[in-house]
Amino acid sequence: MSQDRPNRPRYAARLNAFKLAAGQPERPNVADMIRAAGKVGGLDAADLNYPDHFTAHSATELARLLGDEGMAVNGLAMRYYTDPGFRLGAFTHPDPKIRRSAIDLTRRGIDAAAEMGAGLMTLWLGQDGTDYSFQGDYARMWDDTVTALTEVAAHDPDVAIAVEYKPNEPRAYALLPDMATTLLALRDAGSANLGVTLDFAHSLYAGEIPARAAHLAARHSRLLGVHLNDGYGKRDDGLISGSVHPVQTVELFVELERAGYDGVIYFDTFPDMGGLDPIAEARANIELTERLRQIAAGLAGDPALAEALARQDAAASQRIVAGALYGGGA
DSSP, X not given: OOTTOTTOOOEEEOGGGGGGSTTOOSSOOHHHHHHHHTTTSSOOEEEEEETGGGSSSOHXXXXXXXXXXXXXXXXXXXXXTTSGGGTTOSTTOSSHHHHHHHHHHHHHHHHHHHHHTOOEEEEEOTTSEESSTTSSOHHHHHHHHHHHHHHHHHHOTTSEEEEEXXXXXXXXXXXXXXXXXXXXXXXXXXXXXXXXXXXHHHHXXXXXXXXXXXXXXXXXXXXXXXXXOBOOSSSOOXXXXXXXXXXXXXXXXXXHHHHXXXXXXXXXXXXXXXXXXXXXXXXXXXXXXXXXXXXXHHHHTOHXXXXXXXXXXXXXXXXXXXXXXXXXXX
């Protein structure tokens, strides 16, 4: 992932993070947030939420606004939580009419993505799950979700559909809480344009090693997106990338290098939650990520590291990685 690679992943950031940027109106709209993101420098892509970000602007207008700031649309992300009718589920709702409404909303989002020239729709199904034992029929919920994924994937085969898993929130137990379960659902759906978005913090608090999760996605499906952030593994903290788990972040980049991932790196971080300057926070994300990616590029081809991994020699591998991260000899 060296900087001179022609297919170097672009960087995108969470637009809602820029609501608190200096100079924003009291109630900033998506156009204001796009303009604030354009001040970062180094962000050349964006994901938009559907339908949230489309209430005041058409798909064509949003594409123009992004272009004016030197950014392209990477993809759209479905947001079902804005409709209280989906609190009991979108794809898993017990009422078939509400499930149909969720599917149809997703199809309209896919159409908007295609209109903007975006080839990616991300589905975060946080409202699909349970809060109690004996709350739902697990077989039916699974089958309804697989059926819905198959239908939305078939709507436009030219748009890739990425499932972003998360252990919980808002439901106590998500139906698709981790990489392995998500891959099982994608296997059952069997659509060629389905894949996974890996969120670093989600993976941590799912009890996963993010690099291993990325390997599973590349091996058994397609890794369609990477949401980069950091946290303490207890919730979705949304901290600056590499600020808590630099070694695990480097390991993820090494695995992405091996998998040939050349997609966008999306900073799913929450400066607004702590009152940070979002422009400064985005710049920190880019600077730290560039540094960690440079380190990962060197480690990916390091024969000594490869030998240590082949022996499962953690003492040797840790010395090599520490030397690359912090300086000094291996």
